Amino acid sequence: MKKLTQILTVATVAFFVLISSANADEYVYKQSFMPRETVKIDLAKTAMFVTDPQNDFLSEKSPAWGLVGPTVIKHKVVEKEKTLKALAKKIGIPVFYSTHMYTPQDFANWKSLNGIDKIMFENKMFAQGTWGIDYHPELKPDSNTIVMNPHKGLSNFWTGDAALQLRQYGIETIILYGMSANMCVESHARDAIENGFDVIIIADATAAAGDAAYEAALTNYEFLAHEVVTTNQIIKRLEKAKRGE
Amino acid sequence: MKKLTQILTVATVAFFVLISSANADEYVYKQSFMPRETVKIDLAKTAMFVTDPQNDFLSEKSPAWGLVGPTVIKHKVVEKEKTLKALAKKIGIPVFYSTHMYTPQDFANWKSLNGIDKIMFENKMFAQGTWGIDYHPELKPDSNTIVMNPHKGLSNFWTGDAALQLRQYGIETIILYGMSANMCVESHARDAIENGFDVIIIADATAAAGDAAYEAALTNYEFLAHEVVTTNQIIKRLEKAKRGE
Amino acid sequence: MKKLTQILTVATVAFFVLISSANADEYVYKQSFMPRETVKIDLAKTAMFVTDPQNDFLSEKSPAWGLVGPTVIKHKVVEKEKTLKALAKKIGIPVFYSTHMYTPQDFANWKSLNGIDKIMFENKMFAQGTWGIDYHPELKPDSNTIVMNPHKGLSNFWTGDAALQLRQYGIETIILYGMSANMCVESHARDAIENGFDVIIIADATAAAGDAAYEAALTNYEFLAHEVVTTNQIIKRLEKAKRGE
């Protein structure tokens, strides 16, 4: 207990020092007791990892727009995803796409639906072969995008090929963002860590179904991630990063 | 979008009806748009599932007590775990224990540590062969407790034998609680769902490192669980539940 | 040791009794020490599970035909798969399809290839969007077929959604067959068991790259399966089986 109290004290002091000196670009941790780390980025072992860059989360006509639209707009999620995708190509690191998909038979037959499933199934979101499952028009995959198997549930590590694909490309660190903050982004973060990957989460390149959901995600990211960053912060870091150092 | 707006409206109305008529025992959802379900409990396919019932989270001398102690005490987590364990035995459903464990070599050699790992490793929490990893004295396993392989990280579904064990006992629904709310409880909830189990989470038989962490867990449980309940609420349901109906 | 010697003795006696009285339809175990079981089939919890019903394993123009063609023809794999698919529909149990798929980027970029991968990659087998990955013309999915996410490697339990899908349909027992015997069929058997499913393997509704590979599969099936059967044997059992008994 003594040790943690010391950590808390040091952390609290560090926290105020941080606030006073902080670069405006930097993510400011909400929980002062969380240890901070600046992950060393080796471009040869790093990838962007994007969850659900699809119309049903990012386009105005989505049935979920009433829930997620406000933060998607406020955080400029589409613009940031577009910028990060272009940057990845420029600096030569791959972008992994983890998409969401349900078949007509999933909708018709699944018997066990949790809260978020019920919303998605009621609205037939991410339905195979529909507009909703298409990539947002500004975020279509290109030669630098690795499209993995689609996921059911919330994480490609359980119902897709994420672990194998990342390993096949020699990736050890993922820079994670996309939709939605406390659902697929957070589940991918949890599972990436269970598989031994380093995880950097971009706190402002994601959005959620309401402020409570977004704030919950941030709180948990600080526990789960190796580092939480802002889009501006990681862009600067990536522009200076090297390969194999 | 129309549909979701309808859901929102209906849900909001339902929400106020619920509040006015609510049994004081019932968990009150924070997010009015989340669909509600009362999971039908068949005792023949239901188990309690408890995460980390160990000194390093539940006893006063734990190095984490400064962080988790206040909610552990406030929520009477130990008392509730004890009551639920006795009830399970009485009604004949098994209690699955998922414990946390690190070896001296994990502490010495692991190279990838996220935020929560850093806190646990700095304090040598859940160290193999120590007092901290022992069961809380009031929560020792008995003949009705299934002790699974210990987990590293946050979920037994990744580093233990949870999926296989539940299946070997014919379990389809787990009643989930324990420590800590937004870490191991939430990760087990996410992974149980990815594996097709129904998950009922007891919102007040858990605690967390701070109020933000606890509130984040509740927010996410409402998305993730098939049903969120209170201890009193589930006790009443279990006392009336039958087998094989 | 005494016990196992007894088992061996009993098993050997049982073996010869079995041989003398055996219905010609029954699978004859090669290893006399293996325990035998007749799995009780409840149609409400049973599904067919088929691996790789695709041109690149089952059609004459496949680049692998030189390797697998002889046993595919000898065992009449296509005919049997067709018969079993029709039977499943008649008796009302679902058929799960686990298909094999690689993207152009997998072929271009994967750095870790084992023996079987090298053969498949050299021949661009199961390439997304090609004839080779299409279903065999006689085995196209219908309303009773559950098409899961495709798998990379050898098992849908690792790179697809098999565990979740089976659970969503309440399946506890799979009747497993398809291509190829010692690769995808065997890997799916191993992983289904690690997930707590009961596995019945149809020994003559599969084929392999050579006799050694097929014999290796049979040897291992006897250890791995809950029961090894022939097509005729399981058809008779299924025609008499009931739901929910």
Add this chain to the structure above:
Amino acid sequence: MKKLTQILTVATVAFFVLISSANADEYVYKQSFMPRETVKIDLAKTAMFVTDPQNDFLSEKSPAWGLVGPTVIKHKVVEKEKTLKALAKKIGIPVFYSTHMYTPQDFANWKSLNGIDKIMFENKMFAQGTWGIDYHPELKPDSNTIVMNPHKGLSNFWTGDAALQLRQYGIETIILYGMSANMCVESHARDAIENGFDVIIIADATAAAGDAAYEAALTNYEFLAHEVVTTNQIIKRLEKAKRGE
């Protein structure tokens, strides 16, 4: 088909060239069509990986000795495991131990047992807290041994922490051996590959329940492994291998 025929031809020629020039130490592939590779070994990313180095498979008093004893003795499995363990320590690569373990409750309650489970359960093999589950006296872990969570079933990747542990040590290639050839060794090989690891299997540092089981394992190793080797062959390679090249 043309391509594979070419491979077959080239492979067959290569096969006879190989036989005539082969170092007596080298593993001779049984299946001439399998591609051959010499995996480049970087000691910084390589580990030994040993399955079930325990009395119930390796000691004379084991109830399974009647089945596995003959090949354990013939292949000198214990001596080879001892030699490889010492070599690993000398050259500075870790040895990962994946042990087998069942609890009294597993024996009492599990409802789904396949063929091999039935043999193990009937003989109460690998029972927690017994002599049978202890390490063979010559193979006790030392400071260079990473003891992972024990596995149920056949693979630590499903019911233990293998994937996470290997990643935490930066391992990309495992040198795999132990007991038994067509069960735990083969299942670990299959799962390591599904997770993107390179796998070298030592064909003569393993044994099995009968000759058919051992031959089945060899046949499948040639498909599954990145390279199949003999103990002598890998010892020579490892003695010359470097770090970080």
